Amino acid sequence: MRFLPEIQLTNDLSYHHDLDNNDNFSPDNQWLVYDTRTDEGGIAASAKIEKVNVNSGEKRLVYEVKNHQIFGPGVGAASYSPVANQIIFIHGLNNVTEQNPYQQWRRTGVMIDESRNENPIFVDARDINFPFSKGALRGGTHRHEFSGDGNWIGFTYNDAIMKSLEDATVQKQNLRTIGVSKKGKSVNISDKNDGENLSGEWFSALVVKVVPNPKNGSDEISHAAGDSWVGKNGYLKSDGTRQMARAFIGTIKTENGENVDEVFIVDIPENIEIDGEFGPLEGTESQLPQPPKGASQRRLTFTAKKLNVGCTGIVRSNSEGSLLAFLAKDEKNIKQIFTISPNGGNPKQITFHESDVEGSVRWHPSGKSIFYIWNGSICEIKINDLDFDTRLRIISKSSTPSPTNLVISHDGKTIAFNRLLENLANGIKTKQVFLIKLD
Numbered sequence: 453m454r455f456l457p458e459i460q461l462t463n464d465l466s467y468h469h470d471l472d473n474n475d476n477f478s479p480d481n482q483w484l485v486y487d488t489r490t491d492e493g494g495i496a497a498s499a500k501i502e503k504v505n506v507n508s509g510e511k512r513l514v515y516e517v518k519n520h521q522i523f524g525p526g527v528g529a530a531s532y533s534p535v536a537n538q539i540i541f542i543h544g545l546n547n548v549t550e551q552n553p554y555q556q557w558r559r560t561g562v563m564i565d566e567s568r569n570e571n572p573i574f575v576d577a578r579d580i581n582f583p584f585s586k587g588a589l590r591g592g593t594h595r596h597e598f599s600g601d602g603n604w605i606g607f608t609y610n611d612a613i614m615k616s617l618e619d620a621t622v623q624k625q626n627l628r629t630i631g632v633s634k635k636g637k638s639v640n641i642s643d644k645n646d647g648e649n650l651s652g653e654w655f656s657a658l659v660v661k662v663v664p665n666p667k668n669g670s671d672e673i674s675h676a677a678g679d680s681w682v683g684k685n686g687y688l689k690s691d692g693t694r695q696m697a698r699a700f701i702g703t704i705k706t707e708n709g710e711n712v713d714e715v716f717i718v719d720i721p722e723n724i725e726i727d728g729e730f731g732p733l734e735g736t737e738s739q740l741p742q743p744p745k746g747a748s749q750r751r752l753t754f755t756a757k758k759l760n761v762g763c764t765g766i767v768r769s770n771s772e773g774s775l776l777a778f779l780a781k782d783e784k785n786i787k788q789i790f791t792i793s794p795n796g797g798n799p800k801q802i803t804f805h806e807s808d809v810e811g812s813v814r815w816h817p818s819g820k821s822i823f824y825i826w827n828g829s830i831c832e833i834k835i836n837d838l839d840f841d842t843r844l845r846i847i848s849k850s851s852t853p854s855p856t857n858l859v860i861s862h863d864g865k866t867i868a869f870n871r872l873l874e875n876l877a878n879g880i881k882t883k884q885v886f887l888i889k890l891d
Contacts, residue, residue: 453846455846455847455848455849456847456848456888456889456890456891457888457889458848458886458887458888459886459887459888459889460871460884460885460886461484461504461506461509461868461884461885461886461887462504462509462511462884462885463509463884465873465874465875465880465882465884466875466880466882467488467490467882468486468487468488468489468490468491468882468883469486469488469502469504469870469882469883469884469885470486470487470488470489470498470528470857470870470883471484471486471856471857471859471868471869471870471883471885472486472487472528472529472530472595472857473766473812473856473857473858473859474529474530474531474595474597474857474859475531475532475534475597475598475859476530476531476532476859476868477532477859477860477861477862477866477868478503478532478537479532479533479534479535479536479537479862481506481861481862481863481865481866482505482506482507483503483504483505483506483532484503484504484506484859484868484885485501485502485503485514485530485531485532485539486501486502486503486504486530486885487500487501487502487527487528487529487530487541488500488501488502489526489528493522493523493526494526494528495526495527495528495529495542495544495554496522496523496524496525496526496544496553496554497522497526498526498527498528499516499517499520499526499527500513500514500515500516500517500527501513501514501515501516501527501528501530501539501541501564502514503539504885506866506868506887514530514539514564514566515527515539515541515562515564515572517543521548521550523548523549523550523553523554524544524545524548524553524554525543525544525545525546525548525554526542526543526544526548526554526559527541527542527543527544527562528541528542529541529542529594529595529596531596531597531598532598533598533602534598534600534602534684534862535598535600535601535602536565536567536602537565537566537567538563538564538565538566538567538598538602539563539564539566540561540562540563540575540596540598540605541561541562541596542559542560542561542562542593542594542595542596543559543560543561543562543572543574544558544559545558545559545560545647545648545650546647547646547647547648555592556591556592556594556610556626556628557591557592557610557611557612557615557626558591558592558612559592559593559594560574560575560576560578560592560593560650560652561574561575561576561593561596561605561607561633562574562575563575563653573653574650574651574652574653575596575605575633575652575653575654575656576588576589576593576605576607576631576633576650576652576654576656577589577639577640577641577650577651577652577656578590578591578641578648578649578650578652579641579649579734580612580613580648580649581642581649582736582737583734584613584732584734584735584736584741585639585641585734586639586725586732586733586734587637587639587652587655587656587657587725587733587734588639588641588652588656588734589609589611589631589656589658589741590611590612590613590734590735590741591609591610591611591612591613591614591615592609592610592612593607593608593609593631593633593656594607594608594609594610595607595608597680597681599681599684599696600681600683600684600685600771601684601685602635603634603635603636604632604633604634604635604681604696604720605632605633605654606630606631606632606679606680606681606698607630607631607632607633608628608629608630608631608676608677608679609628609629609630609631609658610626610627610628611626611627611735611740611741613735613737614626614627614740617738623664624664624674625664627662627663627664627674627675627740628662628675628676628677629658629660629661629662629675629676629740630658630659630660630676630677630679630698630700630718631656631657631658631659631660631741632656632657632659632698632720632724633652633654633655633656634654634655634656634724635654636654636655637654637655637725638651638652638653638654638655639651639652639654639655639656655724655725657724657725657733657741657743657744658733658740658741658742658743659698659718659720659724659743659744659747659749660673660676660700660702660716660718660743660747660749661673661730661742661743661749662674662675662676662702662740666703666704666705667705668705668706668707668708668709669705669706669707670704670705671704671750671751672704672705673702673703673704673716674703674705674711675702675703676700676701676702676703676716677700677701678700678701678764678765678766678767679698679699679700679701679766679767680698680699680700680766680767680768680769681696681697681698681769682696682697682698682699682717682769682773682776682794683769683770683771683772683773683774684771684772684773685773686773687769687773687774687794687795688773688774689795690795695719696719696720696722697717697718697719697720697773697794698717698718698720699715699716699717699752699767699768699769699776699794700715700716700717700718700767701713701714701715701716701763701764701765701767701778702714702715702716702749702751704751704756706756706761712755712756712761712762713762713763713764714751714752714753714754714755714756714762714763715751715752715753715763715767715776715778715792716749716750716751716752717749717750717752717776717794718743718747718748718749718750719746719747719748719749719750720746720747721744721745721746721747723744723745723746724744724747725744726744726745726746727742727744727745728742728743728744728745728746728747729745730742730743750796752776752792752794752796753778753780753792753799755780755781759783760780760781760782760783760785761781762780762781763778763779763780763790764778764779764780764787764811765778765779765811765813766813768813768814768815768822769794769815770815770819771815771817771818771819772819773794774793774794774819775791775792775793775819775835776791776792776793776794777789777790777791777802777813777815777822778790778791778792778813779809779811779813780799782801782804786805786806786807786808787808787809788801788802788803788804788805788809789801789802789803789809789813789822789824789833790802791835802822802833802835803824803826803833803840803844804840805826805827807826807827808826809824809825809826810824810825810826810827810828810854811824811825812824812825812855812856812857812858812869814858814859814860815860816832816860816864817860817862817863817864818864819835820834820835820836821833821834821835822835823847823858823860823867824858825854825855825856825858827850828850828851828852828853828854828855829846829847829848829849829850829851829854829855830846830847830848830855830858830867830869830888831844831845831846831847832844832845832847833845847867847888848888851871853871853872855869855870855871855886856869856870856871856872856883857869857870857883864890865889865890866887866888866889866890867887867888867890868885868886868887869885869886869888870883870884870885870886871883871884871886872884
């Protein structure tokens with residue numbers, strides 16, 4: 453078996469260089485962006501976003517929080533636009549204190565436009581004062597991802613208003629869900645709360661409806677995450693039209709009231725500024741912001757009716773938008789990669805390993821293969837009808853701990869990933885960036 457050579461790109465063992473399973477390659481494939489979180493403090497303790505050159509190993513500072521503390525503000529989970537030198541990342545609120553630190557519902561998306569060398573651009577507006585504002589949210593956005601044309605950003609979301617209601621009622625209300633920001637219309641918000649409110653340069657809306665208590669046996673969901681864009685330019689619907697969408701994992705309840713994670717898709721309308729059937733875009737004092745008119749979510753998998761239930765990971769689309777890849781258990785109760793059409797149908801099992809696929813599922817830009825981690829190794833599986841062993845290629849030797857956070861360059865020539873290395877001087881392990889050049 454021939455393994456491809458690994459190149460260690462970062463060498464400072466004093467801190468993490470965390471790729472975080474994002475879109476880390478610059479449009480020209482020359483740079484990789486990452487955050488500097490810590491094990492103890494997580495993203496709250498990360499004061500810097502950095503990037504490293506894939507050829508020279510040169511590191512540059514992208515952004516640094518001034519007067520940073522262990523409890524925040526915190527910056528992390530950075531991604532590049534595929535079409536411009538723009539980097540989007542989580543930024544905690546600047547008014548953090550030890551008593552009111554970085555939280556899931558106290559953060560926003562900040563962009564650095566490297567081509568303009570401007571001040572940070574706050575993308576999604578935040579307004580926690582009733583009456584709330586259309587185009588603004590009331591909590592925190594996370595794991596931001598540019599669309600193929602760079603004009604949209606998708607994200608997961610938690611809500612500060614519902615968190616306060618949850619604390620008051622001791623009932624789960626702060627439900628994770630999914631939203632988008634659209635370029636072209638800024639949202640100006642008056643900050644009446646000393647740093648709690650933010651104006652945003654893009655218009656934002658939640659696009660997935662979640663409820664605290666889904667009806668048993670229904671397609672209602674209480675949690676939405678593991679999301680990504682479908683295709684570089686959406687997917688082809690059965691009527692021949694192109695549709696922008698995000699695929700994700702949603703938590704339903706079975707007939708017996710058990711939680712099961714299934715694959716869903718949400719179609720996103722071009723105009724996200726019109727209230728939908730469930731309520732106002734901006735939400736109310738007792739309700740989350742609701743999806744815009746035309747947003748339509750559909751369930752694609754029905755594992756709840758099978759012996760081995762549930763789907764996991766981030767649902768990843770090929771560039772054409774014709775197939776979605778995800779993890780689920782096969783008939784032997786082993787976690788494998790499956791694919792399904794955005795239009796629905798029966799999932800197709802792609803891998804047939806004797807032990808669980810670990811994750812980091814990523815499509816090659818050609819759509820002809822998928823990369824992932826199994827048995828401590830980086831693997832590639834071809835998407836065709838040949839035997840499994842013929843389609844499988846194990847690229848790296850097995851290691852413990854396993855490599856993590858795979859990301860593929862836009863030209864399909866390079867894989868980047870994290871390895872955990874130990875600093876022998878103090879025994880501390882940190883994530884470093886490695887490369888493999890694909891032959």
